[in-house]
Amino acid sequence: MTGYLLAALGVLGGLGMIVIGDMVSEEVRDxxxxxxxxxxxFAAKRLDPALRVTVYEDEWLPELTYILKGDEARPITxxxxxxxxxxxxxxxxxxxxxxxxxxxxxxxxxxNNTLITxxxxxxxxxxxxxxxxxxxxxxxxxDVRVNVHVVSGPGKPPS
Amino acid sequence: xxxxxxxxxxDITPKMARVLKVFLEDPGQxxxxxxxxxxxxxxxxxxxxxxxxxxxxxWLIRGREDIDPRVAGRPARTHYTITGAAASAAxxxxxxxxxxxxxxxPSRLRPQGSTA
Numbered sequence: 506m507t508g509y510l511l512a513a514l515g516v517l518g519g520l521g522m523i524v525i526g527d528m529v530s531e532e533v534r535d536x537x538x539x540x541x542x543x544x545x546x547f548a549a550k551r552l553d554p555a556l557r558v559t560v561y562e563d564e565w566l567p568e569l570t571y572i573l574k575g576d577e578a579r580p581i582t583x584x585x586x587x588x589x590x591x592x593x594x595x596x597x598x599x600x601x602x603x604x605x606x607x608x609x610x611x612x613x614x615x616x617n618n619t620l621i622t623x624x625x626x627x628x629x630x631x632x633x634x635x636x637x638x639x640x641x642x643x644x645x646x647x648d649v650r651v652n653v654h655v656v657s658g659p660g661k662p663p664s
Numbered sequence: 665x666x667x668x669x670x671x672x673x674x675d676i677t678p679k680m681a682r683v684l685k686v687f688l689e690d691p692g693q694x695x696x697x698x699x700x701x702x703x704x705x706x707x708x709x710x711x712x713x714x715x716x717x718x719x720x721x722x723w724l725i726r727g728r729e730d731i732d733p734r735v736a737g738r739p740a741r742t743h744y745t746i747t748g749a750a751a752s753a754a755x756x757x758x759x760x761x762x763x764x765x766x767x768x769x770p771s772r773l774r775p776q777g778s779t780a
């Protein structure tokens with residue numbers, strides 16, 4: 506009788522240990538997932554505030570979430586990938602900010618009243634041309650067709 | 665008003681060539697940061713400045729992943745696609761870069777012991 510009782514207690518104890526083990530590993534897994542997020546948040550604090558939404562919230566955070574929740578994510582693999590992703594960003598956040606600021610000003614320059622100071626036709630057959638924007642930036646364009654319409658202007662009209 | 669598909673001239677570095685090569689494999693395919701990291705072997709800290717540079721020069725266009733975040737259980741990611749003009753320019757410049765790094769043809773070796 507005592508033997509049966511001990512065996513039942515042993516089985517219950519074993520089951521209890523499995524359940525507790527699962528809970529502990531779940532807890533550890535959950536806490537470890539916070540590590541790359543914390544590193545990325547720290548990197549985001551060093552970003553230019555104007556870039557924080559477009560870069561951290563729209564790009565870095567969704568990508569990190571994908572790494573940590575993606576289909577291929579195994580607990581150790583995702584921790585390594587996620588941490589490596591966040592640490593590399595943290596180590597280079599200054600360079601990233603510098604490039605992003607430059608990129609945004611270039612995009613704005615092209616979208617706003619950009620002064621094209623020169624057009625050089627490289628290949629008339631393909632319509633490839635090079636534009637000089639301002640006095641330093643060079644852009645190559647393809648499939649250019651130039652139509653000149655003289656609306657009005659000073660000087661003598663063509664005879 | 666005139667809209668032009670323009671790309672700013674860039675000096676292609678070997679690292680940049682690795683990124684562009686991935687985009688050229690399927691120019692219409694949007695590429696995500698983590699996938700690009702895996703395909704190029706570059707770390708996020710090197711890749712993102714490169715993507716910013718290419719985007720600023722008009723070579724890449726940024727977009728958003730088409731998912732429902734509530735269904736997917738995660739936010740939509742940012743992706744990049746190469747523009748048509750950039751794909752043409754990249755092909756030309758990668759070919760030039762490849763030519764630049766191509767080793768010279770071996771000189772004709774004279775067999776040992778021959779006199780002439």
